[in-house]
Amino acid sequence: MDPKIPLKTDSPDVPAKSFDLKSPEWYLNRELTWLEFNKRVLHEGQDDRNPLLERVFFLAVVGSNLDEFFMKRIGGLKQQVGASVKKLSIDGRLPQEQIDICYDSVREILDQQLTLEKDLQQLLTKEKIFIKRYSELSQREKHSIDAHFVNEIYPLLTPQGMDPAHPFPFISNLSINLLVSCSYPDNDHSYLNRIKIPISSEMPRFVKIGKSDTFLLLEDLVANNLELLLPGMEIETCATFRVTRNAITERHEEQANDLLGMIESALRERKFAEIVRLEVGPNMLDIHKGKLAAELGVDEDMDVFEVDGIIGLRDLFEISAIDRSDLHFTPHHPIDNAELLGDDPNIFHTIREHGSILLQHPYESFETSVERFLREASKDPKVLAIKMTLYRTAKDSKIIKYLIEAAQNGKQVAVVVELMARFDESANIRWAGFLEEAGIHVTYGVVGLKTHSKLIFVIRKDYNGLRRYAHIGTGNYHAGTARAYADLGLLTCNPDIGADLTELFNYLTSGYTPMRQYTKLLPSPKLLKKALLNKIEREITSNKDNNQGLIQFKTNALEDSDIVEALYKASQAGVHVDLIVRDTCRLRPGIKGLSENIRVISIVGRFLEHTRIFYFKNRGNEEYFIGSADLMKRNLESRVEVCTPVELPKNKKLLRELLDLQLNNKRNVWEMNEDGGYTQLRSNNKNDSVCVHRFLIESAEKRSAAGRRALAKKRSKKKSANSSSAKKRNK
Template sequence: MCLDEQKNVIESEPDQAKQEILTEFDLNSPEWFLNRELTWLEFNRRVLHEGQDSRNPLLERVFFLSVVGSNLDEFFMKRIGGLKQLVGAGVKKLSVDGRTPQEQIDDCHIVVQDILKQNQMLEVELKRLLAEAGIVLVRYDQLTKEQKTFADNFFYDNIYPLLTPQGTDPAHPFPFISNLSLNLLVKVSYPDTEHAHLNRIKVPVDSEVSSRFIQIGKEDLYVPIEDVIANNLDLLFPGMVIESCDFFRVTRNAITERDQEQANDLLSMIESALRDRKFAEIVRLEVNSNMSLSLRGMLAAELNINEEKDVFEVEGLISKRHLMQIAQLDRHDLHFPPHQPVDHPELLGEDPNIFHIIREKGSILLQHPYESFDTSVERFIKEASEDPKVLAIKMTLYRTAEQSRVIQYLIDAAQNGKQVAVVVELKARFDESANIRWARFLEEVGIHVTYGVVGLKTHSKVIFVVRKDFDGLHRYAHIGTGNYHAGTARGYSDLGLFTCDSVIGSDLTDLFNYLTTGYTVARKYKKLLPCPNLLKKKLLEKICREGKLQAEGGQGLIQLKTNALEDKDITRALYKVSQAGVHVDLIVRDSCRLRPGIPGLSENIRVISIVGRFLEHSRIFYFRNGGKEEYFIASADLMKRNLESRVEVCTPVELLRLQTLLREMLDIQLNDRHCCWEMQSDGSYVKLQVEPGEDEHSSFEYLIKNAEKRLKTTLRMVVKKGKNALKKK
């Protein structure tokens, strides 16, 4: 019976017939699962919509367009690259949604082409609006004579010395094209001859000297660097005839995993994998739309790609990720109102020692970027590095900033005689080189560095401090959902928990012993739910428990906030409890396999996605549990790779005042009508609209105001307390 037939019968037949139909759902059937790659592309449609939304400030709209370009680059490097490897290996196994690897690639290409068309239309619109706002992006031929002279002089002084034309002929094979580099393909000939020569010129976009857009004079007038190069080719090819000049870019596969089990030196293995990536298979060729068919075919042949499937014509700018340069211009009138993270009110106690505050409070919940990262997390590490009573500091490091105060504080701690151990994840995608540098640097200053457990990525976010208090040793910790990166802490929505809970401290001792030794002996965690051995099992148990409580007359409720829901077992479990009557709210940022709103299967499930000013990155798991409510925050998404192939940490949030904060956050996002997209049963999304008379503030604005309100309330109490103390005197 098809879905429409089931729906009609369910709506018209009595309860007994409905129950018979419910048993017909085969939860192994591909039709109940959405494709991971396609749902991720749909997320990028939502990001693109933010660029199209005229309610957003102009430079923020440019930012969103840049993000879509960057996301598509990563999508081709990671996801299409991985699928192409499966195709090359002859893998025919179907995905859980019933597609072969090649079918997934073909379906993704169709969606990508549509996104590219929308990108181009948005680029044209934004350039027009930028010009009206006094920020002008033009081609070289649109410059005045004086402006061209400025551009030419800039080229001669700053760009020309960096360029190396590479000819192609029998003595000069076609050159290597690096990943994501922007290139010119120049066709030249000698005067009075018909024989042409091809040359490749790499545009030095990402050097310290050159940015993508050259500012002409002191005005907000910008011209693309490749356009300036293209109009000064006579310096590179003196006396030659320039017959044509085109632009192109390649994207290479980033999936170059090596066998960690066989590696004698993990550091060397990762370095070798990075070298492999540099020369990896090309998965996409982008060319300007007016490149001739003959040149496009020649490029495809030289790069060994399928001209029909892997060549993408681009209108406007190739590599729109570089529009980030424009998005970051200092025009406050064209950005969101400035947001300054506030200090956490509970960290403003009379006692300046952060460990005393945590011990007094028991646990403290941090909300970034609404509350400051540097006056909470960085302060925690800094004070630990200086406090004479702190004996040891242990932490996991997945990604961090290039100029990281966290790293400096760890070095200070080691120099102050404390035991410092850092678990560095060398395989953090696209941060491998940085993490190798940090690992070597930390080892050189005497810090104990390990690389986690063989075969598993260490994705957990934990800082663990052992301190000798007046009554003996105590363990303090920060457990977070986001990386220890000061930059992303201002743009990502994340959560963190300071705690001195002795049971969690004991669990963390076991966790770090596991990470630093790799021994997979049985470890009995009492509160923490780590991956890969425990979290998935416990989540499935808790989902099932909610269904049983519902059957016993309860009002089951599950609310899960995550970046992605990809794991098929979690998806099936949610379908089953929905059939039992449990209400399920899912706040899923991007990929989601589950289809909500299917009568008899998932009509009790709601799926929304919040997209706006900050990148949603926190994970919250809530279970009503018959009134004995449970809240958890985690570093893990609900994906097979996270739950089964990574070291992740999920921690309970048990104090009522902290649960109240999480409840407030969930309710605000579930009621957002400004930045909220609701998934339909076919996997499409509908942007919710603000009804007349409804509050137009987004969930981001509410969370900013609530953080400021909490701080003001605390400061008023401090002032009042001070006045009362003066009166008593």
Template sequence: MADEKVNKHEFDLDSSQWYLNRELTWLEFNRRVLHEGQDSRTPLLERVKFLAIVGSNLDEFFMKRIGGLKQQVGAGVRSLTVDGRTPSEQISECQDVVRDILQQQETLETELFGLLAGQGIRIISYQHLDKDQKKEADRYFHDNIYPLLTPQGMDPAHPFPFISNLSLNLLVVTRYEHDDHTFLNRIKVPTGVGIPRFIKIGSGHCYIRFEDLIANNLTIVFPGLLIESCALFRVTRNAITEQHAEKANDLLAVIETALRDRKFAEIVRLEIEEGMNPTHRGMLAAELGIDEGQDVFTVNGIIAKRDFFQIASIDRADLHFSVHQPFDHFRLSGESRNIFHIIREVGSILLQHPYESFDTSVQRFLREASQDPKVLAIKMTLYRTSADSDIIPCLLEAAKNGKQVAVVVELKARFDESANIRWAERLEEAGVHVTYGVVGLKTHSKVIFVVRRDFDGLRRYAHIGTGNYHAGTARMYSDLGILTCDPIIGEDLTELFNYLTTGYAPDRHYQKLLPSPRVLKKELLEKIDREIALHGEKTPGRIQFKTNALEDKDITAALYKASMAGVQVDLIVRDSCRLRPGIPGLSENVRVISVVGRFLEHSRIYYFHNGGEEEYFIGSADIMKRNLEERVEVITPIEPPELRAELRKFLDVEFNDQRNAWEMQSDGTYIQRNGEDQIGSHEKFIRQAEKRLSDAQRLFKLKKKKIIKRKKGMIKK
């Protein structure tokens, strides 16, 4: 590494040394998540949850990121990333980090097992069950599991079987009693059929693993044979299989084909149980077509740690975070009035989820729109939603009620393709106008657009958010949204939906919204340059971004330039971050923090001091090349002073978090803050939401009392 203490004019911002690797910084984020599981201040079952989250994240990392890198290697790609690495170098470095994280997971797993046992929650092996427990377990196996098993032999007459993605499999070696010849067999553990991974034994909280119960009843499966050995393994397959469609009406078939292809995609990881025979390990690697030295991971503990979500969901209030029931937004609480009347009266409402209820705000907005006879049209983007959400039923009801309903469904939302195909087909059957966005671009924006005939003519109402229209994640993700009837935003959304439903954009003009791919990146770069130009002693420049990822090189370089010009740059970046803060002369005016707590950070905020004429924006876009250049995103300004004040308070709380915030160092590592204030920002946001509601209710009661007094003639008008 070159000497970093050089004159600011000597920095070459094209040099790879100033940019961190996207994949490696994302893995660093998972270290921070894992730390929440390692932290004794975190309630016990929440610690188990964080262990499961890391397991789930790593599964997705191999399917998406390692899978994509392996495709590049297979295609002979040798070009370097912004940070100067080839695809093969990234794979090697990432796998080294993953192995270290895996070791920490295993250590934590052992610790948590001991702590859980101390609370009467035991996950034990079959061998440690007492006689009565074994009888109960064996009876459960005979009644519920044995009929589902399909052992498959592996010999010249029975070729090596297909191993599905993320399935648990037992490699069983058998032989006859007086014969040394052994037989190889595979048994797929039939998960996803209503049998939990951890099977409860007895009336308390004693659990045995699904595969452990099978392994100890193999003499029933292979009668007359001796069981030489039994070891668990699991494969992870590449999820990057989609093809490109030239026409939107071909996209549905293309996605369906890609989903089928994914089932048979290249294997990118093999996990094996510790103690597996080395010969069998080598055989599996050879049959699966992977590099035994690079792609095989030996797991000392439970394979598929994502299944610990089951244990984390045990109903023990004393071992969880205090229960959080989202509060109604104070503007919408206890209101029997039409929601459109409320929005029209106040202009705009800022929503903070999960602190404020998704159901009584966003879902209420759509629900009332579907029923209100004055609503003429509803248009929305749909990236992800959930089966228990009101979103689809509301859209169906709106169509039934004769409203014009148009939905842009993103079929290429990773791992939600099947669900989105089902929603799209169901909506089309009900007469909803369904499109799949613009060819070559993912539609990632979060927008509901409603046209209503008000007393004074047509008026446009909207919700623009940072999170998906998904009732489940709305309880777990920290997101922002705005309900508004701003007429100019309404005009912009008319343009946006015309673009999404036609694919044509040459002359579209936006007055307030900053959509991508045509506008947003250009505007962000111009606003950063403007901040540099306006920076001075009397009006010091300041830029504050809150985003999930900072990956785009151009924006990163622009922020470096702002720092070199003296502008203070404050960044809250959840996971991947290319920028290196704190380098003298280059980024000494930049600080980067990451917040990890009980909710997943997901909101995006963009702030510019702008010489005192402050600007705030929220929306769906992260600062990634794909979001800025290859997706349809929507960023909206927040203009009402009272809403800006709420965003200022939100940012200040996070930047000053002393419990859940981590400070990024110039080499890409992080140090957790450990201040005296041990209440994290998520808990503070809960308290703030409660206070906003209680203050509004108290004010409402005072007004009501005054009205009653007036009516009784106790006070004069």
């Protein structure tokens, strides 16, 4: 069991009526619960039931996540400290108090990281995958790799002096650097130089030696060839370091006349933003560590982290990608959605036939469903207009290609590009430019609100008039993440949803906020939060009428205090609440008189859980919703999100199977305790030892196989009917 999250007070066993639901003690700290999630990810790396290179992958994920945590969360808290913010968090802590407790948890994770890193390196060695130090190489290997250094790396290096004649150099975010002290042979004076390691997509961090799976860290290779960079100098010390900069540089959009210019300016500011963490190698002298800390403006006691292993574990993604099928999960090849199989090549006819089609990624193919939907829309002569929201997409996106082709084919195309998608701002600015050059109407949404919804809206001239088709999803239009994230999507031609989307896109593209009416969709910030709170209250009322209330939410995060308070009230009223929350969760389950009817689980495994589902029993008239919104204040109050009802029985059945499987399985499942700690579920039952994601892969394969059998049967009947007709004509 993981160490518990510290609480402001112990949980008293008191009658329900005496609970003050506004009290900070009933709300867990957002940052700590997110760090607890990373402990669960780290455990996947520690779990020897996972293949070796997948364990390396999980270790890299934790390293990447911690980088983002410092950039976003610690960066934001440090800004609050700098601004002398005295407002307490929902759990009753000042910004500096949150930083202090986060650092305790981070250092605990780092200790576990280091142990796991060493364990995995030993296991990799047994599998003939070597991450060596330069000193461990044979003379032949050194000769080979030194030649590579001279030809491919040496020309890219630029030693930068650090003395009164040379200003302290700019250190870019997350770059790997060497701090080198050297001197002339006949002089006792030491000179300091910074050397940036030129890591890029073309220059990997792990340099492969020969044809075997033997690797050397690029900085280690540079450190052992310094005599070429600093000829005639005696090298005294050489140590690795890395800085992490604050990524919170957003300005108030309401005050910007030029949103594009504002984002570009914010990106420039982020490049030079305040440093929030300094990582150094264990061999760095204290005097050099102090000098770096002083020059970089960080607290040497708090913000300097000595790393005994590899600095920047995110680069282990390079090792985890080694092509060794025996050390990876069994390859997964997404199958075609069963309802999209058929002889009719027109996807719009298929959607019309089925009404609505529920997609499950990554189990079902993104290419043959979502990309196909947009590809056919771009070419279909009956399609008149395409509207879409774009939050994140792939580097070589087919989505962009199809949108441009649609415009070239004479269709009206409008795209709402979210410029403030964190860490994707530059890419989205570039995509917006490409789209505008193709004649596409590009807008940036509503002032003051991020557009986080996942929508494709197609207007087509069908045989009986205009009909509206749509895809509404829980994940981004990114082919890469569609292979790694567990998401849902709905292809539909429901006329009410189509009418709602017309209103929504008019709102997004005009930027005006007149009263708009929605029949089916629940958009935020106008309706979603209010609707969720009303539906929770309805479950409370139905429970009082001896109708067993039931609420089940699946979300990435539960942070909004109003939703938490409403769920507490539901539990106190006897409503059973099941919550599948991937990471941040403020709610404390299992407290007598407050939340004993609430269960919280988290699933961490092969695929990243990214699906959002909201279920209400509603006196037997069950309601299911899927959408883009997590249960966070920012999503519900300051973003444009969309949740759609899932109403057809066949699709409800699929959602029920998904929820039941995840709620009842014991592999990759962690249950939250009342103090915020988590216990990994274990079982001796063989079925429970099968990964949740493996079950869903097999379920999708069975659906596809059944669909192919039904299609074959349909073809056979059609062939027989044609044969009979031919015989009759011959007679």
